[in-house]
Amino acid sequence: MPKTYRYYLTLLLLITSSLCRAQSPSQSFDLQIVEPRAYGYTLGDTATRTWILTLRNGYQLDMDSLPQAERVDLWLELDPLQIEHRIESADSSASQHYRITLSYRLINLNEPEQLIELPAHTLNISNGPMNWQIPIPPLRLAAHQVAPDPANSGLPATQPLLPPPLLDVTPYWRWLGAIAVLGSLGLLGLIWVYALLPWLQRNRRPFARAYRVLQREPADSTTALRALHRAFNSTAGGTVFCHNLDDFFSTQPHFALLRQPITAFFAYSQQRFFTADHAPPAFDLPALARQLRAAERRQDEAKHKNSARQDAGNSEPSAPGD
Template sequence: MTQRRYRFPWLARFARFARLAGAACRTSIAVAMAFPAAQAQAGAAATATAATAAVDAIVQQPRAFGYVLGDLITQRILLPADGRTVDPAALPRAQRISAWLERRPLQWGTDAEGRRWMHVTYQIVNAPQTLTAIALPALSLPMTTGPALKTGAHLISVGPLTPQTALGKGGLLEMRPDRPAPVLPTAPAARRMGLWLGALSATLAAWLGWWGWRNRRESMRLPFARAWRRLRRLDPAQAEAWLCLHRALDETAGTVLRAGALPGLLAQAPHLQPLRARLEQFYRQSDQRFFSGMPAAEPFPLRALCRDLYLAEKRARP
């Protein structure tokens, strides 16, 4: 290669310096690009070394068959007896881990020999249509010191709750009414109800008997009650009906009562005070009927007066 000649010597020195600076820059860029690759290779080598350092854990696996929706499956992992513990940050979390399994919170236990076990429990959260094989996942448990513990995947079989072939027979897929409620024993309740009804009937019968006996006794004892019972069978236009009410008034007053002595009766029996006007009218028409010999100008409501006297007498009795 022929060298380029420059007219000025200083220009040749500048060109040589530029060539040397460019070569140094290219070398630095190449070194910078090669460093991440070397770092990645070193990390992969460290990971491979850690993987090869993991040891197989002693695992008591559950049975491999006979599971359905909702069943719990527990793996028991023996922990080292040299005092090492599992790194808390690396413990498997309780979460849904697949379409079939959900991991429950970890539990710890000690057997009769004093060995410590970690219990990893899974629950089946889906039901297959046919018999299906699923795998409990493999675990890697880094320890605080020393090699990690590793477990392999474990296959189990999960069956459907009811096979489709069985559901299709006999109308098992059809809607059905609710089953009838169990019949409760009603004989004790019926006996108690009978006793209470008997007691109620006896009470009502006793009350009605007492009420009837009392009314009959009062109808035999009270003057207006006797007059009302008899007057209901008489014609109010007959003289006997008027005499019946006169006798009741006389018995109440304790003497033969005339129209002029009516204020004394009302003072003695104040419960008859509201009927004063009608009693005065009764005595006027009675005098006209028995002593004037002339018929009354208008009929007198004899029964109504006797009934009201009887009710007032009944309300005022002690």
């Protein structure tokens, strides 16, 4: 073969080989697809599809060719993509690795069992003026409704709501009743100690009893005079006469302010019981009984206060070294 023909043949082979390499960049990328399971999806579930793409020889991924987050069709909605990108070296021919995660959410079903399809897609890659498309096939998934179809189950379309379960509150009512009884007893005890008992004690005092008799009887009656004498005798712890009134006032000094009306009472009583003069008293006998009752009450209250102070003083801890 002449050298001229061999030269042209070699040149033709080089051009053909170059064109073939330019039009078939299959050696410049690798695509691996990690598919989700193909069954068992219900309303609201997510099917995740992952594309693992490796580009070599200076090829770049056209990011505009990636799908956008939107509603895909009547059944599916695509969430925002998750993209991981890394480069193995810094030169222009470095390998680039992409991990693209697509999450399809199932938003609608109209059949008890239904086949849905994750859509096909095309990725665009380029190396300068050369463009190439990488097809990604669709994927079918099986989905089903959670609740059975009422038309096929023999049940009405809507089920009545179950009433809420009733709690047995009998033990709580028993505890509440016991607490109410104890609280009532405590309240009655407080009323007895702080109200009824002091009232009864006040009404059982000698001059308090005598004052109640004088409210019912006439002031100059024998019953009224004897009631007041009994009050003096009970208070003094013995019989009180005109001649021993000084002893009464020395042992009961809280009645000293009433010395004059008390002396007048005893003088009138002696006249009333031991003479024939039954004239009415020249002083107000009920008013005297009321004053004696008030003095008696003040003395008892003072005794209670002094007793409380002594109890408080005895309860205080003594200082070290006392």
